[in-house]
Amino acid sequence: MGGSSRGPDSDVARSVNPGRNRRWWARxxxxAAVSAAVVPIVAAGLLSTLVLLATGIGGVAVMVAALYWFLTHRGVPRWIWLGVAVLVPIAVLSAFVSANLLWVVLVSYALVLLAALCARIALEEERAESEMDERPVPPPRHPFLVMNPHSGGGKVVRFGLQRKAEELGAEVALLEGPGTVDVEALARDAVRRGADLLGVAGGDGTQALVAGVAAEHDLPFLVISAGTRNHFALDLGLDRDDPAAGLDALRDGVEVRVDLGEIDGRTFVNNASFGVYAEVVQSPAYREDKTGTVLRMLPDLLGGSAGARLTARTGGLTVEGPQAVLVSNGPYQTSDLAGLGRRARLDRGVLGVVTVAVEGARQAVGLLNRAHERGMTQHTALEVTVDADAPEIPVGVDGESLLLATPVRCTVRPGALRVRLPRNRPGVPPFKVAVDWVRLRALAGWSHRPV
Incomplete structure (x- = not known):
């Protein structure tokens, strides 16, 4: 008999006693976590382990402090601190090697990674909480797509997106100029002519403009990852290396509802940034010399002698004088500063808010483990207001540099946008769940807490 070799037994085998499997993953x-702590003690002794730990933590702290001083100084001191930041990890590594303890560090680190991996597998049932609800939909009859042939180094041409879209029945408008093209006007005109789907192959800024029109008319919106970074596409699970795959949604698609951010009446799909980054990008010299402009402006911006002094207000919380404020369409999936960049889902109906205020090297080091609450705050809100001691402030909105009158108000529109996605999304990011060791202990069967 023909057909697939997969039978019911394979499903049964895969699901036999899932509770027991999760228990063993938890154990x-x-x-692995206990072994990571025991291996150094057995191999090097308690005293050497404490010295090892202190050396590693101290080295990281000194390196971060040196990098902070590098960013906040000019001239010769700046380069001295850069040298310190480079030499400290080399010195720590050399100390481990000379004491024959490098292998202990590597084994312990591998065990920590194993513990985290097993914990996340044991907590796999939390995956459902990170998946947006989707429903199958019929193909559109009159799709209209805006394509920017200059975005992403020419992805529209390189991947033949215009031809492939037209073969699937879409009308395509190329942003070729001359001059600036009013993207919103193009989209509105298409709606008047009967378009039943709007889409964009371009950067996140262009995506946001057309998404706002689609949400206004409750039309599905198609994202084609033809920009440079395409964070919106990434968080939707699309493959940024194969933008043509997004066109599959025109013939075999599903639909999800996602939130949209709004800043002073303008739609954003990713985030709005205030403070240091926005000030630097606003500089006329930034396009010609990005690195030089950053290094030249940071000492004054971080020291508070340049740029507007900000005040961020959300709910009952007020943060005075942050050097950076990031308001995102949905909270980023992170518990520390290094993890910023991904959103687990886009339909939570809230804004993510991150503020950073670093007044010295001590607070810069504290950001590593959130030791200073004043240094960094992370929370969610329905509305955020950013005020300043200036009538206008620069704001980066989905990669676009704007000047907005203060106070600037950010809000969220829950479920405002219908996004059309291909059924098969090979770029769906691997699931990540924060490790809850209390819950893990219950899964392991070592507590009476219900699972």
């Missing part, structure tokens, strides 16, 4: 996670 393995604890075993």
């Amino acid at each position: 393995t996670a604890f075993a």
